[in-house]
Amino acid sequence: MYLGVDCGTQGTKVVILDPERGRVRGEGYAPHELIATADGRREQQPAWWTAAFQAAWRQALAQSGIDGRAIRAIGVSGQQHGMVVLDGAGEVIRPAKLWCDTETAAQNAELLDRLGGERGSLERLGLVLATGYTLSKLLWLRQREPEAFARIAHVLLPHDYLNYWLTGTLASEYGDASGTGYFDIRTRRWTPEVLELVAADGRLARALPPLLEAERAVGRVRPELARQLGLGDSVLVSSGGGDNMLGAIGTGNIRDGVVTMSLGTSGTLYACSARPPLQPPAPVASFCSSSNGWLPLICTMNLTGVVNQMRQLFGFDVEQFTRQAAEVEIGAGGITLLPFLSGERVPALPEASGSLLGLRPHNLTPGNLCRAALEGTTFGLRYGLDLLQEAGIRSDHIRLIGGGAKSRLWRQMVADIMDADVVCPQAGEAAALGAAIQAVWCDLHEQGEKVSLDSLCERFVVLDEHSAVSPGPEAVERYREVYRRYRQQLSIVHG
Structure with a gap:
């Protein structure tokens, strides 16, 4: 059995995929609160995501009728572009700014100008920086909340944070990383020189997690969390990705x-x-x-x-x-x-x-x-x-x-x-299904089976x-x- 999770703006969805029957056995959903103000601020507490994850998982588990220890791997989809900043102890510093936050529009315009406009952005990143990407949120934080900015030890995206919560490992993958504004989509590498437009001391580049290919695992679920969730001892967590990337797999x-x-x-x-x-x-x-x-x-x-x-x-x-x-x-x-x-x-x-x-x-x-x-x-x-x-x-x-x-x-x-x-x-939760399919792909690769993702999509979509x-x-x-x-x-x- 495989668990697919989609942490969206309005809530978290969970599906349990049965590879033998080729269908979803259980589904769950739990809503999120939203911090919204008239000036365009859109934020959420990452603790709301983990609480929703657990509630949705328990719903799906009850519906499926399976033993939670049958889960072999978990895949996580998350809303793109969000900024989750952690301190040196791995604790969340402030609420996460979301993809739909437009409070940072002025910072995006400033950064785009420093990059040399649309042409300069395309040359550096392979795409044009847009309001909502993570980069402008970092500049906003430096300008508006300098004390919080000074505490940054790690910069993560929402799905990266959930993977970190599950495994204790800091990592990101190419799909979600490409929506940050400090990643070159052609070379599939972080661009430290772009981060220096926010802070020239190199500290933001050092705060970024290592990058993974899509079929690689982040790690395994932490033993204490596995016991809390009723999972087995060695549940794999796949690289995961942004909601659109996993939605593509799920369709x-x-x-x-x-x-x-x-x-x-x-x-x-x-x-x-x-x-x-x-x-x-x-x-x-x-x-x-x-x-x-x-x-x-x-x-x-x-x-x-x-x-x-x-x-x-x-x-x-x-x-x-x-x-x-x-x-x-x-x-x-x-x-x-x-x-x-x-x-x-x-x-x-x-x-x-x-x-x-x-x-x-x-x-x-x-x-x-x-x-x-x-x-x-x-x-x-x-x-x-x-x-x-x-x-x-x-x-x-x-x-x-x-x-x-x-x-x-x-x-x-x-x-x-x-x-x-x-x-x-047929499956309404495409991103969650895509996350589960990716978890199957990752698990099979971990076992040395070089199965194609295309063949898995043919089977499960x-x-x-x-x-x-x-x-x-x-x-x-x-x-x-x-x-x-x-x-x-x-x-x-x-x-």
Whole structure:
């Protein structure tokens, strides 16, 4: 048995994968609190993650009906870009700043300028530094909380911290490391010279953990924690990775030609590649994958949160919201929502606010506003698909994950706006499943079995054909015009 863990923004998910039966035996979930302020601060206490891990594990264990000692290995997926800083005793210094924290926008702009702008960033890192990456959080900490900064002995990402909690070993892997802003995605090495833009004394470079290939183990679960969790004596912990990297594995997106889209707290769109894009558009993050390749990716910060706020504004439950949006024609009666309630990464508008455009007395209805929320957030992902296509990514097939993927209306909207076939994997928790599959891969390698990750994905990733939808030619054509309106209004409002 193998345990897959996904520590996301809203909560931690756990799955138990049975390799003999080729399916998930148990699932669990526990929510996280969030520290959020009007100035863009988004933080969490790492202790909340470990508590949620334990609660979700016990749920999954009870559902599975297995003995916890049957678990052979654990894989951990974590939200990307977060900053976890530890002191010399290995204790957390302050709450972790998250991927969606925009309080550091000024620091990111300052660092990007010092790197020589977008061109200089591409030359140093292979990608363009963006607000939300870990580097700007370190500069923010030095400028705003110098006493805490002075105590730093170790800098970790969220999944690195959970691996450290499990094993006592400090390590990171290429996929998650590539979203820090101080890692070269082409050479797969830390870039100490970039960290010197934050502190010139070399101390931050010394605080970074060693890097691992994706199929290597971090270590084994600490004996005292294994006893507490009811695990066996020698449970392996795989390298793990960022949530998007493990989501790629969990959707079978580990070779050219497949695109994964996530409709979650954030919206993400990514495709595996055997080589990094040579000249990607600036908003495309050419991260490394957790399958020893690359994962060109775009991320929008405003997705299901915007839709849920619109739903709650009218007091609708999910069914009422869906019915209202479905009864409205494509284009929401001429209303366009630019849904940048939390700023935005793609397009790069970290300090933007949301806008409702095209309001008239005849179209100001709950149905039009509900549909505008779905369309506006999905157009942001279509914008991202345009950028991926500029980077050379080609696919007419999308594997859809995340909470929004459960909505047939939204799935059809994605198919029509993207002009692509859409299908969901059977396992709803793609990142947690991907973490479990990676744990299998790592365990087999540890035993000397050189099995391919591709063969494991073929075995464990099953598509739900009942969820499949195809684009409708008439809807595709109508959405082209509405999307053009979105792009025009975006350029007018934000330049």
